[in-house]
Amino acid sequence: xxxxxxxxxxxxxxxxxxxxxxxxxxxxxxxxxxxxxxxxxxxxxxxxxxxxxxxxxxxxxxxxxxxxxxxxxxxxxxxxxxxxxxxxxxxxxxxxxxxxxxxxxxxxxxxxxxxxxxxxxxxxxxxxxxxxxxxxxxxxxxxxxxxxxxxxxxxxxxxxxxxxxxxxxxxxxxxxxxxxxxxxxxxxxxxxxxxxxxxxxxxxxxxxxxxxxxxxxxxxxxxxxxxxxxxxxxxxxxxxxxxxxxxxxxxxxxxxxxxxxxxxxxxxxxxxxxxxxxxxxxxxxxxxxxxxxxxxxxxxxxxxxxxxxxxxxxxxxxxxxxxxxxxxxxxxx
Amino acid sequence: xxxxxxxxxxxxxxxxxxxxxxxxxxxxxxxxxxxxxxxxxxxxxxxxxxxxxxxxxxxxxxxxxxxxxxxxxxxxxxxxxxxxxxxxxxxxxxxxxxxxxxxxxxxxxxxxxxxxxxxxxxxxxxxxxxxxxxxxxxxxxxxxxxxxxxxxxxxxxxxxxxxxxxxxxxxxxxxxxxxxxxxxxxxxxxxxxxxxxxxxxxxxxxxxxxxxxxxxxxxxxxxxxxxxxxxxxxxxxxxxxxxxxxxxxxxxxxxxxxxxxxxxxxxxxxxxxxxxxxxxxxxxxxxxxxxxxxxxxxxxxxxxxxxxxxxxxxxxxxxxxxxxxxxxxxxxxxxxxxxx
Ligand SMILES: Cc1ncc(C[n+]2csc(CCOP(=O)(O)OP(=O)(O)O)c2C)c(N)n1
Ligand SMILES: [Mg+2]
Numbered sequence: 082x083x084x085x086x087x088x089x090x091x092x093x094x095x096x097x098x099x100x101x102x103x104x105x106x107x108x109x110x111x112x113x114x115x116x117x118x119x120x121x122x123x124x125x126x127x128x129x130x131x132x133x134x135x136x137x138x139x140x141x142x143x144x145x146x147x148x149x150x151x152x153x154x155x156x157x158x159x160x161x162x163x164x165x166x167x168x169x170x171x172x173x174x175x176x177x178x179x180x181x182x183x184x185x186x187x188x189x190x191x192x193x194x195x196x197x198x199x200x201x202x203x204x205x206x207x208x209x210x211x212x213x214x215x216x217x218x219x220x221x222x223x224x225x226x227x228x229x230x231x232x233x234x235x236x237x238x239x240x241x242x243x244x245x246x247x248x249x250x251x252x253x254x255x256x257x258x259x260x261x262x263x264x265x266x267x268x269x270x271x272x273x274x275x276x277x278x279x280x281x282x283x284x285x286x287x288x289x290x291x292x293x294x295x296x297x298x299x300x301x302x303x304x305x306x307x308x309x310x311x312x313x314x315x316x317x318x319x320x321x322x323x324x325x326x327x328x329x330x331x332x333x334x335x336x337x338x339x340x341x342x343x344x345x346x347x348x349x350x351x352x353x354x355x356x357x358x359x360x361x362x363x364x365x366x367x368x369x370x371x372x373x374x375x376x377x378x379x380x381x382x383x384x385x386x387x388x389x390x391x392x393x394x395x396x397x398x399x400x401x402x403x404x405x406x407x408x409x410x411x412x413x414x
Numbered sequence: 415x416x417x418x419x420x421x422x423x424x425x426x427x428x429x430x431x432x433x434x435x436x437x438x439x440x441x442x443x444x445x446x447x448x449x450x451x452x453x454x455x456x457x458x459x460x461x462x463x464x465x466x467x468x469x470x471x472x473x474x475x476x477x478x479x480x481x482x483x484x485x486x487x488x489x490x491x492x493x494x495x496x497x498x499x500x501x502x503x504x505x506x507x508x509x510x511x512x513x514x515x516x517x518x519x520x521x522x523x524x525x526x527x528x529x530x531x532x533x534x535x536x537x538x539x540x541x542x543x544x545x546x547x548x549x550x551x552x553x554x555x556x557x558x559x560x561x562x563x564x565x566x567x568x569x570x571x572x573x574x575x576x577x578x579x580x581x582x583x584x585x586x587x588x589x590x591x592x593x594x595x596x597x598x599x600x601x602x603x604x605x606x607x608x609x610x611x612x613x614x615x616x617x618x619x620x621x622x623x624x625x626x627x628x629x630x631x632x633x634x635x636x637x638x639x640x641x642x643x644x645x646x647x648x649x650x651x652x653x654x655x656x657x658x659x660x661x662x663x664x665x666x667x668x669x670x671x672x673x674x675x676x677x678x679x680x681x682x683x684x685x686x687x688x689x690x691x692x693x694x695x696x697x698x699x700x701x702x703x704x705x706x707x708x709x710x711x712x713x714x715x716x717x718x719x720x721x722x723x724x725x726x727x728x729x730x731x732x733x734x735x736x737x738x739x740x741x742x743x744x745x746x747x748x749x750x751x752x753x754x
Contacts, residue, residue, distance in 0.1 A: 116612045143583035175586075212530075214549050215471075394744030
């Protein structure tokens with residue numbers, strides 16, 4: 082990485098830059114989705130891309146999520162590398178047959194004779210007042226489907242490196258983009274680079290407890306860690322970045338060091354990915370080092386409400402993380 | 415932007431003048447009043463939004479008032495509707511309490527959905543509004559189920575199912591029309607056709623000129639009407655409602671209109687020209703209806719203005735009262751998720 086060429090850009094710009102650079106490199110990469118062309122995407126991610134690549138490769142579609150997912154799957158089966166944008170992660174419900182029963186299964190089911198190199202970009206999460214049908218985090222569903230990879234970057238740097246890696250990956254990769262992260266700024270190298278999909282990162286070092294967080298929960302956990310540091314509690318924040326495949330080692334190493342772990346995500350707790358993380362930790366060598374039970378802080382088991390106060394109360398906020406981590410740090414001491 | 419726009423082949427208003435004579439004065443007054451209320455409600459919603467009093471999103475139907483009012487005017491009070499994200503018009507036309515509706519828009523505990531749903535999800539179940547869906551096309555299969563229940567219970571009620579032009583490209587639309595037509599369910603499918611999805615003109619996303627042509631695939635009546643002519647909408651939907659009520663099954667009515675505002679909140683209008691927007695503003699359905707009423711000597715100029723001003727005052731009052739209502743509390747949300 083040549084740091085001379087690093088500048089501050091937003092998460093949204095990082096996603097766009099990754100697509101642009103891969104499309105320049107490889108003619109077989111194209112973007113397909115609703116309003117991605119003229120409109121530049123519902124969140125403006127593909128703004129300007131139509132001008133450079135034209136309507137064939139920045140392909141505006143009818144409102145037809147099943148056919149969009151099928152078009153991407155079929156093109157990928159032919160060896161192209163489609164990036165499909167679904168306008169909100171919630172609408173993957175409509176694409177699910179193609180993604181779960183076709184894209185995820187074809188390679189194995191056809192005896193390894195084909196591969197499906199596609200990316201599904203999905204704006205996820207709550208916080209915009211869009212209510213129950215435009216605010217979900219559905220990663221747990223997809224993690225449970227063999228054949229699909231799931232990535233959830235939390236910073237502009239990670240977004241670019243992971244998206245390029247996802248486009249180059251030979252499998253369907255669900256790429257979650259939290260809407261509240263789009264405006265987050267951070268240093269990103271100008272040139273293309275990749276981050277291996279199975280690589281967690283320690284976002285902050287600390288000795289007292291580990292917080293495992295991904296997507297929007299990473300900046301929230303880092304902010305919580307700052308506050309706790311002022312109280313003398315040193316928190317280590319680990320971001321798996323990719324939920325599947327999962328870099329277990331980095332997490333296990335951290336928990337073995339701190340002896341306490343808080344797992345947090347925005348999706349509801351019941352059946353959530355945090356349960357998988359907890360099982361990985363409990364079933365590992367880190368178990369012997371645990372000084373307190375593994376804790377989870379997840380979204381409440383409710384649809385996301387419209388009202389702002391209710392909406393915020395439905396998912397973990399910085400203060401909730403601070404409170405949970407503080408309690409955990411003191412537990413059994 | 416260079417998309418070739420096929421002019422929809424819209425059936426001309428045949429019965430407007432007859433209807434002006436046949437419909438009771440009170441009905442015509444009701445129509446104009448509801449159209450004005452919808453317009454003022456949405457202008458107020460926009461104003462509250464601009465002033466930062468609303469957290470969330472909204473989709474305005476300014477310019478499309480004739481479609482919701484003309485269609486719902488054909489219903490009996492016990493009939494039902496189910497609709498979509500651009501749903502303020504349907505909700506008001508179905509007789510919603512404007513203060514309760516404004517309260518929902520503002521996310522208040524006293525709103526129709528107790529602040530849980532918001533602008534995009536207003537439902538008034540006891541008033542026969544079975545709710546708005548934010549997932550494009552998502553309400554159409556549900557409409558099949560509602561109509562199925564009506565049929566199985568030998569009810570005389572009918573259902574109007576609303577959706578946008580863009581929604582007719584979802585598989586759910588096609589599966590639903592097929593099923594409803596096969597079972598001759600008592601539902602009228604109404605396309606609130608404002609000619610665009612978010613940015614995509616209908617001509618860029620379908621290979622036919624009129625959405626009503628899709629009815630042919632399901633062997634049901636289909637008609638495209640001038641959605642800015644409240645009486646034309648009334649006439650077309652009335653026939654379809656009678657068809658449904660008499661057990662002959664569903665129809666598809668395509669009401670061609672135009673949304674004046676951006677898709678949601680605001681947008682940069684990169685997909686259409688300012689001239690096009692201005693052209694459609696000149697076809698304002700409310701101004702047009704007033705003119706028709708005055709020219710046919712059904713109402714005087716001052717009568718239409720009085721209706722207009724009453725509507726405006728009603729909305730002002732609703733917005734003022736709604737802002738004083740209490741916020742919901744997040745404490746017991748889990749208890750609200752499952753029925754007891
Ligand atoms: C299944 C689904 N896909 C995409 C969206 C995002 N979206 C919201 S409204 C809209 C356009 C809908 O167009 P149309 O059906 O014509 O209704 P209109 O908004 O014009 O009233 C889109 C793409 C959505 N809400 N649901
Ligand atoms: Mg439309």
